[in-house]
Amino acid sequence: MGSILSQPDHPAAMTLLSGGQGNAGVLAAAASGLCSFIEKHGGDPDRILGMSGIDPEALSHPTLSLALPNYCQVLEEASRQSGCDNFGLYYGQQFKPQALGLLGYIGLCSATVEQALINFARAFPLHQRNSLIRLVDEGECYRFDYQVRHGAILCRRQDAELTLGMALNLVRHVMGNQWAPRAVHFEHPRPEHWHEHCKVFDAPVYFEQPCNSLVIPKRGLQRAMPQGDPVLLLVMQDSLNQLSRLSLRGELEVADDVRERVRQQLLTGEPVLDDVAEQMGMTSWSLQRRLREQNLSFSSVVDTLRRELATHYLSQHQLPISDLAPLLGYSETSAFSRAFRRWFGVSPRQWRRDGL
Template identity: 85%
Template structure:
């Protein structure tokens, strides 16, 4: 098993968010589903003017929020899924053309994965060689972003369309994985991807059989490919950003919660720090490690309770608790009521 890493150098670390090309056609799509684009953008803190310039940068939390808000206000629970279904590679701007200008479908996937960190920061994207197939992984890793289902479904739809651009609309992956819980209308996901779809997985992934990936890309253009790659690299260098220790810690904790209680030493090691150094840097922000864990659990608890199809009995392991009773005690400490009472009062509803 091997994976193709991002492009070399530190350019990807300097990107400010996600390029506005990722929102191509968004306002029109919101309107077609009965939503008010101005209201959706306003609530999400996005300047509509930015959407007119595909090489300008949107803050990633605002981008994920605008997709969730569009789903909520339009009443279309599968908004990201359908938005991704119609999203053509050309709409992704520089990143899309990097795929289109590649030599083969396989090389398009490799180049797309390598360039993605320059298009969107605070995200994992990798193409893992599993022998008979590739596993295309995607995951937002921004500690401030809790609601990211719509973005995940959109992004895997974008990757799907890059492949179908050459192999045809009947092409389907072996399977599709999503990290979020199964939504109510999950059968639609099976129809869109024409494949088995699994939820509550460690990562958002497409499993792509290698057969047919040697097909030539019709728009293959080596010279233009180099121009697109260089342009994206230059954009990523233009917006330096200092790492946010709280966001980075939250992102590591959220991944750890899926396997159990977060441990300071383990989280610090993942971040390339000593436990003492991580504690000191959090203390400089007026926080402790345990306080960051507790606040994130609290926010995630209300996030999961808002998903009515998710049984309350399933929440404890999602929050890193080994027993439901421990989760219930924590929830009463946060809100003075049980999770069941919270949901029955409608406080967990959108």
């Protein structure tokens, strides 16, 4: 059996890559209970949310949108500051489908477990942008694939483990906690406490794979969902579609595009506004106006991206600090050091030494 990607007339063909339409990032329902979970693991929610650029007020409104880079960053930051390396894994383990808001109820209101997976995959691009989600027919099994595809997101391990945990719980909601996938794949390297992943999924777990995936046996997937409701399902699907249409269209793509082009230019030196604007087919004035509409400026985009990349590179201990300046577009290490002190109040060496 091949992928349903090659079967466009297949009734279950729902492979989708979220693009220009949809909400501006990820719906805040994906962070349900996050603050209390951070506290449970000894972290400071206010500090972690602040460092990740997330307004705590937004988390109390499940249909508000969070920028996807900020969402992935808050999970990575929560893991680092709480000292819980498997934060996303454990957060996903306790994340019930109904906590996902509209997306979760689309799964719960489906007729069968199989249809829940199909509807979940179809609706996911309206719940979260810049992400690949697909259900691939492999004969005896389905392969549920997930991958963030956003050029500005460097660290996404915690998000991947959380999302596969959400999908796992959708199936276990009906099949019971004893149900297990055939196998689990993650694209990131094997973490130190990887045996915990085997316990949570109760299946073989493979790392450094092409995509994050659950391999789901088809046996038993025709079991009815206990809350199946075709009328409510249509209401939930329509609500998510309406929410998507009401969201900003095309605006955040500009900022994302600028970030990706700036990231490429950093490898050759200082990013230049005119060059980025020309690459995007607009004048520098037009690009500045589009960024101002999002309360951004070209210099703030460059500065924010450099700050994010700096902490990412510093966490890679095999990289000498002296090698970081060119990666961030600085001609001299001293310029990088001055910028880093402005961002964090300490030197890059102290940041790495103290594990900040």
